[in-house]
Amino acid sequence: xxxxxxxxxxxxxxxxxxxxxxxxxxxxxxxxxxxxxxxxxxxxxxxxxxxxxxxxxxxxxxxxxxxxxxxxxxxxxxxxxxxxxxxxxxxxxxxxxxxxxxxxxxxxxxx
Amino acid sequence: xxxxxxxxxxxxxxxxxxxxxxxxxxxxxxxxxxxxxxxxxxxxxxxxxxxxxxxxxxxxxxxxxxxxxxxxxxxxxxxxxxxxxxxxxxxxxxxxxxxxxxxxxxxxxxxxxx
Numbered sequence: 001x002x003x004x005x006x007x008x009x010x011x012x013x014x015x016x017x018x019x020x021x022x023x024x025x026x027x028x029x030x031x032x033x034x035x036x037x038x039x040x041x042x043x044x045x046x047x048x049x050x051x052x053x054x055x056x057x058x059x060x061x062x063x064x065x066x067x068x069x070x071x072x073x074x075x076x077x078x079x080x081x082x083x084x085x086x087x088x089x090x091x092x093x094x095x096x097x098x099x100x101x102x103x104x105x106x107x108x109x110x111x
Numbered sequence: 112x113x114x115x116x117x118x119x120x121x122x123x124x125x126x127x128x129x130x131x132x133x134x135x136x137x138x139x140x141x142x143x144x145x146x147x148x149x150x151x152x153x154x155x156x157x158x159x160x161x162x163x164x165x166x167x168x169x170x171x172x173x174x175x176x177x178x179x180x181x182x183x184x185x186x187x188x189x190x191x192x193x194x195x196x197x198x199x200x201x202x203x204x205x206x207x208x209x210x211x212x213x214x215x216x217x218x219x220x221x222x223x224x225x
Contacts, residue, residue, distance in 0.1 A: 046213050
């Protein structure tokens with residue numbers, strides 16, 4: 001059974017720092033991996049989608065990488081801002097079309 | 112505007128009283144799915160549908176039903192709700208060919224079963 005783990009569970013950094021969030025998964029038979037952001041009481045917003053054949057995706061200050069063989073993905077946030085404070089979730093889409101989420105990393109960026 | 116719309120956003124009900132949470136998307140997506148989010152357990156998939164009249168169980172389908180009679184709608188039905196179904200529910204739809212595209216989520220429906 002696919003298991004997705006996110007480390008750290010929580011992170012507090014000063015504004016301006018570059019940071020890395022980690023996501024690992026146990027079964028490499030995936031279509032893709034997606035990173036989401038969730039603000040308190042809100043739905044999930046897609047940040048980056050990496051297909052299984054890709055190594056990385058970039059959007060603005062965000063860069064996500066995927067190493068399917070080792071079952072790892074990282075989300076890199078450059079020059080963090082207080083507005084980046086949120087919960088970040090990763091999810092893998094399995095070959096059976098199921099989607100499995102990690103528990104998330106709660107990020108707080110202090111001004 | 113591309114969106115996934117859920118209703119109701121908030122609902123308090125009592126044990127055993129049937130309820131339906133509606134979900135509608137305006138993006139002509141084939142793949143739709145339902146999730147529940149609970150503290151300490153994260154997001155778990157309840158059911159998903161790859162097209163009209165095609166549905167399948169996710170990880171936690173017990174106590175729920177779904178139907179997909181039209182492409183845009185994917186309601187979640189709780190025939191006899193119980194307190195352990197108190198949760199935050201999300202509907203999502205999927206872009207792209209082969210169901211491998213970006214996932215779009217609704218705003219969520221917070222359900223309390225007394």
